[in-house]
């Protein structure tokens with residue numbers, strides 16, 4: 001083949017490949033429901049289930065509640081939102097979107113009176129603000145709980161109690177005035193101390 005026809009061939013291949021690449025890119029971000037920082041709201045406006053809250057961005061709250069209340073566990077439907085604390089969220093994306101994480105996307109938010117900002121989002125690679133991997137901790141609850149840890153679903157327990165997460169829910173800054181219950185400020189104080197001790201321990205570990 002002459003060098004010139006080779007250049008033409010290469011050019012034509014590139015032109016053909018371009019729409020394929022664009023389509024692949026679009027498929028990666030496409031969603032059957034709207035999902036951006038305005039999708040997240042005051043936790044207490046979501047629907048409570050035991051000690052956590054759920055929502056559904058695709059209009060299927062009944063399906064999400066049915067999964068959350070299934071005694072033997074169930075796969076949550078597309079659009080499900082699950083939150084235990086204001087800043088960490090799991091959102092169920094469309095089927096096949098991320099097989100490894102059971103189509104869950106993990107979010108770490110910054111929350112304030114003016115709303116939510118997404119600081120991190122993604123799949124198996126996402127870490128929380130303490131540098132720990134969301135997926136790593138939630139993976140043991142894969143079957144039959146669809147990665148929802150609660151207590152007794154196989155995940156390592158965390159040192160954060162439901163008294164603490166309740167206090168965080170009641171003081172979600174996106175909800176306006178806090179609605180504290182007796183003991184909440186003590187729970188929040190203990191939580192802050194845990195965070196300080198935790199970061200001291202990891203700093204000290206980093207020295208060796």
Ligand code: HEC
Pocket residue numbers: 052082083084088089090106107108126127128129132133134135137138147148149150151155156157158160162
């Ligand atoms: C150190 C392990 C660990 C890490 C890291 C972690 N989680 Fe969890 N998560 C848990 C455990 C354990 C629970 C259940 C706590 C309880 O109810 O007592 C939980 C609860 C939750 C819940 C409520 C539903 C459920 O599974 O019980 C959501 C939502 C959640 N985590 C999201 C996240 C997100 C998002 C991240 C990352 C930004 C993350 N988690 C990081 C261990 C972890």
